[in-house]
Amino acid sequence: MLLRSPRPGRSDGVSTARRAAVPLLALVGVAALSSCSAGEPSEPEEPAPSGSAAPTDARATVSAGRVTGTLDRARRDDAADAVGTVTERWFTAAYLGQDGPPSRVADAFPGFTAGAAAQARDDRGLTTNTGLAAGVDDVVARRADVAVDLLATGGRARAATARFTLVMELTGDGARVERVAGRLYLTPDPARGGPGWQVVGYDVERGRQR
Template sequence: MAVALALTASVSACSGDDEPEADPTPASSPAPEAAAPLETTARLGTVVGRLGRPERARLQETVTGVVDAWIDAAYLGDFPRTDFAGAYPGFTKGAAADARADARLMSNQQVGSRVDDVVAVRRQVVVDALATRKRAVAVTARFVLAMDLEGDVQRTDRVRGRLFLTRADGAWKVVGYDVDRGVVR
């Protein structure tokens, strides 16, 4: 099998007579809750070959987990930051080396020190598989990630493409990718 590597304080003051100003917010009011992180919408796409329903569901869940781990490590998380050493979990050594060389595309490393927050606004994965003897042997995960970048950089970026996966050491691993990235607004 040949795989083509083509390669998101309040301030109080005192008056002159040392009397504190009244706080307009009652002390008992709850703090606003942060929005829950956006979950990935995933589905199984084309399956070539025979693969049972339980195996299909397990494959979709497992591969989506690999894609999510990469998205979370490479594009989301705590900002500002400059450390992207762990940005490629689930990648083989060779694919991770290629991705590090393409860091502007494959992570937020280029803007990491200039953003305060990155919020995913769209996360989608479609899992296509090749099965032989009722076992998935190769997978293409088609994905779209849209994210709002906030800080010195204010924009929405979209990353989309395909990750090519195969089983290595008992787990699904990314062996190559075909990804593009652009500014939406």
């Protein structure tokens, strides 16, 4: 079942997109983690830090957030680290690139399911910087935070919501600072085994800070 629920852009210059491309049962489990998902994406709170301190391309701060159900600390931290890695890979592939902003939208969504990636390509103005490649010299992450909420049953993490904020400085024509914030909805990736996770939906807003 394919669910689409786009929200219209707002008049204050902040654009939003809400997309879900998941089986209904999985969507119910993921949505249970985020009671405010029908409103504006919330800022990551001040959760307990997870076990990962390794630097990433996006230099994100990854934290374990709320847990619904019972999950021991080790499995919580492992799941938060894995979900954080998926989110960081998207930051780099979609927004930051390696030498300037990315130019290929087809490569912008590592870790997304085929359905979620197709939806995200339709929203590329929000979910990537690929349309900016001609006028932007470089993109630098000034802030990248990810807080991972988990739904657990049977002592294992079954669904996750990554609440993220990415603040980027764009240099070149029309230099500015932009903020992307929202949520990624994830489920375990059966093809990968172990702690692998896949993005099945998202809720994103984007606006200019200065």
